[in-house]
């Protein structure tokens with residue numbers, strides 16, 4: 001439970017309960033900590049004390065409401081982080097990240113996330129899942145692939161979404177900025193889609209090592225301008241596609257005076273007419289921030305260069321539902337093992353400590369899975 005900036009605590013809360021006929025209650029077996037939780041953890045979003053975090057959840061169905069028809073007690077399920085109705089214009093078009101029903105004031109809903117609806121998070125023993133028939137993805141029974149399946153709630157489909165928005169195709173080259181969990185999943189997805197050359201830019205050695213392990217080329221931006229490093233390796237052309245898995249929290253290279261805007265760096269790294277997939281967040285809704293515009297992620301964007309190069313760009317929350325069934329089946333078939341990046345499996349009681357390490361990007365803390373039954 002969130003207390004104040006840089007502090008979460010483990011406390012007893014009321015058990016989740018059925019509130020509508022189409023709800024289910026899931027006993028959580030795995031809930032991951034996400035880079036997106038850190039926006040709230042660091043106090044940038046005006047999160048109220050008492051909010052239970054956790055939008056990357058899987059578990060066993062404990063109870064279903066009278067209107068739930070396909071999901072039943074005992075089923076093993078994973079929930080997309082998006083809470084979605086399944087029948088609005090956007091859901092019908094597969095854009096469940098922008099459901100128009102669940103959260104009218106904003107685009108889309110999520111569990112345990114400030115401004116994304118009244119849904120409690122799953123870093124807990126139980127979770128209420130609205131529109132349960134739509135929002136539960138069935139998994140094979142048993143305990144196999146638990147950590148791989150847990151990543152279907154968010155980062156694997158989100159990485160895939162980035163590659164989809166950039167239309168990464170067989171034989172292409174791609175540069176991915178950010179070797180956090182999302183960037184690593186974007187690189188992994190690009191490789192699954194047949195990319196010939198994938199560069200991953202970061203400056204954290206442990207994360208760059210993981211990128212190398214999956215067959216990507218690590219680019220350490222602490223060692224020199226990433227644009228030059230990538231152009232050197234692509235015959236001066238730049239890559240076909242580019243992915244931003246950093247967002248507004250980009251850190252600046254030593255000696256650089258400009259604020260780091262990964263989007264502008266990507267524009268230089270990608271060849272003319274290339275495409276960009278942007279999944280890094282650009283909503284630094286800092287309540288004490290300097291201006292109204294900052295709340296909307298206003299930044300200096302080199303539109304002239306973007307236009308000159310005829311680039312295209314896709315942005316936004318991942319529509320997890322559009323990919324999670326296919327990615328589940330790749331895991332089952334042994335063709336995808338996203339859990340290679342999981343570094344820690346911990347009981348809920350260790351969450352406060354885990355948040356601290358993950359927030360500090362401490363060496364080796366790539367992805368934390370909380371296991372309430374541990």
Ligand code: NAD
Pocket residue numbers: 034035036154155158177178179180181182183201202203204207221245246247248249250251252260262278279280281316317318361
């Ligand atoms: P993370 O903070 O763990 O990873 C970000 C990485 O970027 C870090 O390893 C950091 O060292 C690196 N970085 C910082 N500045 C950089 C720069 N200038 N160039 C290259 N790399 C740089 O976070 P994460 O969990 O991987 O998530 C990444 C982003 O994706 C966050 O903004 C998160 O909120 C967002 N996200 C979006 C969605 C979505 O649906 N669109 C879903 C999940 C997460």
Ligand code: ZN
Pocket residue numbers: 034035036037055056081154155
């Ligand atoms: Zn997440």
